[in-house]
Amino acid sequence: MDLTRTEVAKAGTSRGSATARLALMAVPVAFFAVFFAYPVAAIVARGLKIDGSWQLGRIVDVLAQPDVRHVLWFTTWQALASTALTLLIALPGAYVFARFDFPGKQVLRAVVTVPFVLPTVVVGTAFLALVGRGGLLDELWGVRLDTTVWAILLAHVFFNYAVVVRTVGGLWSQLDPGQEEAARVLGASRPQAWRRVTLPALAPAVAAAALMVFLFTFTSFGVVQILGGPAFSTLEVEIYRQTSQIFDLSTAAVLTLIQFAAVAAILAVHAWTVRRRETALRLVDAATTARRPRGTGQWALLAGVLVTVAGLLVLPLAVLVERSLGAPGFGYYRALTREDGGAFLVPPIEAIGNSLQYAVAATVIAVVIGALAATALTRRDAGRFVRGFDALLMLPLGVSAVTVGFGFLIALDEPPLDLRSSWILVPLAQALVGVPFVVRTMLPVLRAVDVRLREAASVLGASPWRVWREVDLPMVRRALLVAAGFAFAVSLGEFGATVFIARPDNPTLPVAVARLLGRPGDLNYGQAMALSTILMLVCAVALVVLERLRPDRSGEF
Amino acid sequence: MAGGLAACGSSSGGDGEESGDSRTVTLVSHDSWAASEDVIAAFEKSSGYQVEVLEDGDAGQAVNKAVLTKDNPQGDVFFGVDNTLLSRALDNGLFQPYEAKGSDLVLPEYRADRDEHRVTPVDTGDVCVNYDKAYFSEHGLTPPDSFDDLVKPEYEDLLVTENAASSSPGLGFLLGTVAEYGDDGWQAYWKKLEANGVKVVDSWEQAYNEEFSGSSGGKKAKGDRPLVVSYASSPPAEVIYADPQPATAPTGVATGTCFRQVEYAGLLSNAENPEGGKALLDFLIGEEFQEDLPLNMFVYPVREGARIPEAFRKFGPPAENPETMDPAKIADNRDQWVKSWTSLVLK
Numbered sequence: 001m002d003l004t005r006t007e008v009a010k011a012g013t014s015r016g017s018a019t020a021r022l023a024l025m026a027v028p029v030a031f032f033a034v035f036f037a038y039p040v041a042a043i044v045a046r047g048l049k050i051d052g053s054w055q056l057g058r059i060v061d062v063l064a065q066p067d068v069r070h071v072l073w074f075t076t077w078q079a080l081a082s083t084a085l086t087l088l089i090a091l092p093g094a095y096v097f098a099r100f101d102f103p104g105k106q107v108l109r110a111v112v113t114v115p116f117v118l119p120t121v122v123v124g125t126a127f128l129a130l131v132g133r134g135g136l137l138d139e140l141w142g143v144r145l146d147t148t149v150w151a152i153l154l155a156h157v158f159f160n161y162a163v164v165v166r167t168v169g170g171l172w173s174q175l176d177p178g179q180e181e182a183a184r185v186l187g188a189s190r191p192q193a194w195r196r197v198t199l200p201a202l203a204p205a206v207a208a209a210a211l212m213v214f215l216f217t218f219t220s221f222g223v224v225q226i227l228g229g230p231a232f233s234t235l236e237v238e239i240y241r242q243t244s245q246i247f248d249l250s251t252a253a254v255l256t257l258i259q260f261a262a263v264a265a266i267l268a269v270h271a272w273t274v275r276r277r278e279t280a281l282r283l284v285d286a287a288t289t290a291r292r293p294r295g296t297g298q299w300a301l302l303a304g305v306l307v308t309v310a311g312l313l314v315l316p317l318a319v320l321v322e323r324s325l326g327a328p329g330f331g332y333y334r335a336l337t338r339e340d341g342g343a344f345l346v347p348p349i350e351a352i353g354n355s356l357q358y359a360v361a362a363t364v365i366a367v368v369i370g371a372l373a374a375t376a377l378t379r380r381d382a383g384r385f386v387r388g389f390d391a392l393l394m395l396p397l398g399v400s401a402v403t404v405g406f407g408f409l410i411a412l413d414e415p416p417l418d419l420r421s422s423w424i425l426v427p428l429a430q431a432l433v434g435v436p437f438v439v440r441t442m443l444p445v446l447r448a449v450d451v452r453l454r455e456a457a458s459v460l461g462a463s464p465w466r467v468w469r470e471v472d473l474p475m476v477r478r479a480l481l482v483a484a485g486f487a488f489a490v491s492l493g494e495f496g497a498t499v500f501i502a503r504p505d506n507p508t509l510p511v512a513v514a515r516l517l518g519r520p521g522d523l524n525y526g527q528a529m530a531l532s533t534i535l536m537l538v539c540a541v542a543l544v545v546l547e548r549l550r551p552d553r554s555g556e557f
Numbered sequence: 558m559a560g561g562l563a564a565c566g567s568s569s570g571g572d573g574e575e576s577g578d579s580r581t582v583t584l585v586s587h588d589s590w591a592a593s594e595d596v597i598a599a600f601e602k603s604s605g606y607q608v609e610v611l612e613d614g615d616a617g618q619a620v621n622k623a624v625l626t627k628d629n630p631q632g633d634v635f636f637g638v639d640n641t642l643l644s645r646a647l648d649n650g651l652f653q654p655y656e657a658k659g660s661d662l663v664l665p666e667y668r669a670d671r672d673e674h675r676v677t678p679v680d681t682g683d684v685c686v687n688y689d690k691a692y693f694s695e696h697g698l699t700p701p702d703s704f705d706d707l708v709k710p711e712y713e714d715l716l717v718t719e720n721a722a723s724s725s726p727g728l729g730f731l732l733g734t735v736a737e738y739g740d741d742g743w744q745a746y747w748k749k750l751e752a753n754g755v756k757v758v759d760s761w762e763q764a765y766n767e768e769f770s771g772s773s774g775g776k777k778a779k780g781d782r783p784l785v786v787s788y789a790s791s792p793p794a795e796v797i798y799a800d801p802q803p804a805t806a807p808t809g810v811a812t813g814t815c816f817r818q819v820e821y822a823g824l825l826s827n828a829e830n831p832e833g834g835k836a837l838l839d840f841l842i843g844e845e846f847q848e849d850l851p852l853n854m855f856v857y858p859v860r861e862g863a864r865i866p867e868a869f870r871k872f873g874p875p876a877e878n879p880e881t882m883d884p885a886k887i888a889d890n891r892d893q894w895v896k897s898w899t900s901l902v903l904k
Contacts, residue, residue, distance in 0.1 A: 132778070230759045244617065409625065410625055420631065517766065522798060522800070524774075525766055
């Protein structure tokens with residue numbers, strides 16, 4: 001009858017850990033309830049609740065409009081096409097980054113990630129310089145793609161190349177090449193070995209990457225607006241137009257709900273593929289799987305990928321830099337320190353300081369919330385509730401920034417949450433997009449920590465906090481830094497929500513760029529290019545530092 | 558970094574405390590707001606109020622945000638609703654009545670809402686087609702001067718304009734054509750414009766800085782449209798913002814294509830500091846601010862006898878007979894016109 005000491009301790013821990021997990025989840029749940037669900041609900045209610053009663057019939061009315069159906073159709077097919085094109089162009093890149101060793105690989109991996117964290121206003125401008133009028137294609141062959149759907153698709157590849165390279169390449173680099181070789185020794189041909197061994201291991205990662213690209217392109221805003229011209233409109237762009245220009249809040253609310261449902265469905269499928277991906281794979285250290293390319297075929301592949309990266313990713317950014325240097329003696333950069341620029345109450349250079357401060361605060365919030373959530377989600381036996389929570393944390397990535405921004409304005413304006421004139425509002429909005437990155441980076445690493453280590457520590461009498469500090473923390477420290485870096489870069493570039501809530505005396509870099517672009521005159525245009533270049537460099541430096549910190553087991557971004 | 562954050566936090570904390578303070582008056586505007594520091598300082602000194610300015614996106618966005626937050630407004634005075642959007646502000650009860658001191662000196666053609674005085678006109682500007690002087694002299698072509706000219710074959714594929722649904726100058730240009738050709742004629746005119754190769758882009762920035770061959774941004778971007786819908790004050794801006802400044806403006810205005818916009822300010826309905834707001838409104842139509850306007854926001858004053866800067870007279874004189882339209886007519890028809898225009902031109 002007597003329970004042994006171990007059994008008592010075990011019973012105690014499992015009950016304790018369930019409580020601890022709930023406690024851990026309480027903070028992120030509260031954070032999302034207050035700073036995401038409540039503001040979004042408030043703005044939707046403003047549109048659909050007229051004189052105290054819900055006008056749900058509006059949903060049917062709006063869906064019946066041919067214009068709206070056209071938007072839905074375009075949103076879906078361009079996202080499908082963008083995803084297919086991105087996979088086609090980026091999968092060879094994922095292979096090259098995973099399997100080949102070549103000089104400058106780390107820097108290049110950072111470079112291909114830069115577009116992903118740049119604000120769309122900068123990307124749109126940069127990309128226009130490549131495929132727009134007077135762009136490279138125009139100069140060489142007289143081909144112009146702006147205001148065509150091709151410009152949108154190519155820009156989406158530019159934006160999301162890194163998602164595929166990092167998600168698929170990260171896993172690919174850790175697959176043991178020995179397994180495929182073993183299959184060949186056993187008589188399989190090269191394609192057979194690939195199809196039977198590598199492909200099944202890789203498929204869930206490809207699916208997850210494809211779904212993320214689909215999510216980002218389905219909700220595309222800046223790219224479609226800048227490159228597509230007025231004839232093309234995604235759901236997100238239409239929500240913005242209805243809210244911000246036409247001021248038809250009820251149509252905007254219906255479209256928000258439609259997008260919400262679509263995003264939730266995408267995320268549910270994503271969560272399912274991610275879970276499938278966590279089936280035990282024999283993973284090895286990425287450093288041991290890459291080697292110098294051998295033979296003409298491999299060298300040609302490497303060259304092909306490098307040319308694609310140079311043409312599609314580096315070139316638009318280079319044109320941006322070139323335009324920022326248009327005035328002699330770094331004139332546009334020097335103008336940034338002048339107070340009489342006209343566009344601002346402060347010299348534009350101060351936007352850099354503001355952005356860094358906001359991004360640091362947003363990173364701290366995102367890392368705390370994200371780390372708590374990831375820790376709570378670590379356990380594999382997590383129930384359906386916890387899995388739902390996992391998907392919920394991703395929702396801010398797919399909900400219209402303008403909805404969140406307007407929601408903040410009308411929901412967070414009363415005590416005890418009167419934050420509207422507080423500086424913290426901007427970091428809070430930025431942290432919403434940062435948290436998913438933190439969770440997705442940390443979760444795989446935390447899940448890889450051997451559960452028995454934690455149990456042993458508990459049995460030996462360590463408190464949950466001490467278990468975390470002494471067992472988990474040392475193993476996830478690098479992942480934590482990578483997560484922080486990503487949250488930082490994403491916060492730095494966040495534009496959609498910030499532009500609605502940033503205070504005019506504290507503009508962020510992307511807001512300053514947009515405002516400078518909005519004024520006539522060479523000096524304003526040049527300063528916008530110079531600020532964009534600075535923003536790009538800051539992001540690039542942050543990402544190069546991250547490359548040095550890459551954890552042994554890569555996350556999902 | 559920590560020091561910077563602390564500083565950032567404490568200054569905003571201070572603002573929070575001051576918001577209930579009757580010595581601070583907050584002006585909400587769009588992000589084209591600009592004024593000389595010494596002019597604001599002089600007002601602060603004479604009135605005893607500290608002025609805080611909240612710039613809130615482009616003109617349409619700022620109005621919409623103000624309407625959304627009207628029960629608990631972000632400030633005391635809103636500046637920057639123009640005649641094309643005035644009805645949205647008034648119908649939603651954004652403003653409370655106040656007749657600013659000096660209203661009698663506002664030129665009569667700019668006054669609106671005369672019975673209730675919910676808004677005070679502050680400035681005016683013309684939306685006009687701008688042309689690239691270099692292009693027309695190189696091609697030995699006379700620049701267009703009127704709406705009729707724009708559909709002539711010699712100007713085929715030369716004009717770029719903005720989406721009337723999303724851009725204030727785009728809407729202004731549409732209203733100009735409605736005023737010129739009437740409720741029955743404007744659609745036929747736009748069909749001709751379309752047949753003549755008009756290009757429509759979403760924003761003024763894109764039209765002016767990317768597509769237009771005459772602006773400094775457009776030159777860099779190798780813009781190939783020598784005609785653009787912009788403002789009558791864009792040519793002086795091209796001179797003033799250039800370094801070094803050229804002797805003449807590189808662009809000109811087709812004076813027969815102008816539509817007049819008037820911008821208004823008003824006391825917000827639930828202002829925390831209505832007294833300060835009233836003082837601010839008086840100031841906005843006072844001589845000092847009115848004469849400070851042009852070089853800051855590239856618009857014209859509405860006050861009788863206010864001085865207009867030399868560069869404006871030289872490079873961008875106001876149009877003689879711009880198209881205008883009664884705000885009430887705009888209010889009744891705007892959404893319908895924009896909708897028909899969208900299906901006519903964009904689809």
